[in-house]
Amino acid sequence: MWKFKHGSNENDIIFTASLSMIKSFLVIPNLFLEFIKNSYRFRPFGLSGSTVLSSPSKDSVSKTFAGMTRDGVRNKYAHMTTFANSLFLVFAAFSFSFVFWRRLKEDYPHNCIFKFTLIVLAGSLIGQWVGYTWAREYLFWTVSLGVVLASLYSLKKFSFKFYEVIDASAIGFFWFLLFSNLALLFSVVSFNLSSLLTLKIQLLKVALVLLSMLLYRFISTRYRKLSWYPSGRIGFVGMASLCVYLFLYAILSVFAIGSVSQLPQLPAESVNVIIGVVLSGVLAFTIYKRAGL
Numbered sequence: 001m002w003k004f005k006h007g008s009n010e011n012d013i014i015f016t017a018s019l020s021m022i023k024s025f026l027v028i029p030n031l032f033l034e035f036i037k038n039s040y041r042f043r044p045f046g047l048s049g050s051t052v053l054s055s056p057s058k059d060s061v062s063k064t065f066a067g068m069t070r071d072g073v074r075n076k077y078a079h080m081t082t083f084a085n086s087l088f089l090v091f092a093a094f095s096f097s098f099v100f101w102r103r104l105k106e107d108y109p110h111n112c113i114f115k116f117t118l119i120v121l122a123g124s125l126i127g128q129w130v131g132y133t134w135a136r137e138y139l140f141w142t143v144s145l146g147v148v149l150a151s152l153y154s155l156k157k158f159s160f161k162f163y164e165v166i167d168a169s170a171i172g173f174f175w176f177l178l179f180s181n182l183a184l185l186f187s188v189v190s191f192n193l194s195s196l197l198t199l200k201i202q203l204l205k206v207a208l209v210l211l212s213m214l215l216y217r218f219i220s221t222r223y224r225k226l227s228w229y230p231s232g233r234i235g236f237v238g239m240a241s242l243c244v245y246l247f248l249y250a251i252l253s254v255f256a257i258g259s260v261s262q263l264p265q266l267p268a269e270s271v272n273v274i275i276g277v278v279l280s281g282v283l284a285f286t287i288y289k290r291a292g293l
Contacts, residue, residue, distance in 0.1 A: 088180070092179035095179060103167065103168035104165075124147050124150070162235075163234050171238075181209060185205075208245065208252060215240075219236070230292050246277075
């Protein structure tokens with residue numbers, strides 16, 4: 001696979017891994033055909049159909065088999081990485097769609113939920129393209145912005161209720177992040193990195209998503225009994241879990257600042273901290289206003 005020299009910029013490593021992950025998602029239809037084609041690429045030496053062409057020497061056979069073995073292992077490893085990343089991304093899109101539909105299927109038409117999901121996924125892809133093209137340091141926020149704008153458009157188009165969508169989309173968003181981060185983690189592990197910093201950060205991101213999902217589950221079964229939230233209004237579960245996630249994401253960005261030695265990365269990580277804290281504060285203030293105290 002790819003190798004990075006010592007001192008490579010951390011954002012470049014993440015960007016290359018992410019780009020590989022997204023490219024793998026686009027080659028799913030051709031992947032199985034490629035496997036089939038590779039299975040019949042090489043024929044036995046000296047044979048073409050049933051006709052014997054020649055008897056190769058022992059040295060030539062050994063060298064040829066050695067080269068084929070190295071290339072075959074390398075190609076198979078690359079195909080396995082592509083296939084695994086593709087599966088992760090398919091699971092990410094499917095899990096978001098399924099969870100979102102399951103939460104809203106009793107209140108809205110199924111076709112509207114399906115169209116809503118497609119628009120949101122399209123918004124996330126547009127956000128990824130914008131981030132890769134112009135702002136790779138803020139990729140998470142460009143994707144999130146694409147999701148938010150697509151959701152606002154769909155809310156108006158299909159007349160969904162805002163806070164019901166927040167509750168339904170929050171857990172779907174966490175499932176999407178989980179599989180996306182697993183795909184990115186798999187891509188990063190496939191690279192020969194000079195340090196474990198990238199691996200540690202990706203593992204922390206996966207752990208953060210899992211923690212947020214458990215928190216969502218915990219809050220959803222108890223929030224109506226909270227004395228400081230007497231109104232019991234819908235939307236609390238999604239906003240509270242997103243609030244905690246964004247705040248912890250900001251803390252993770254602080255950890256990245258303390259671990260990064262390249263000065264050009266510091267402004268980007270500082271902006272990530274500010275955005276995470278501000279959005280977390282906005283959600284906390286909204287929860288307070290809707291608490292009914």
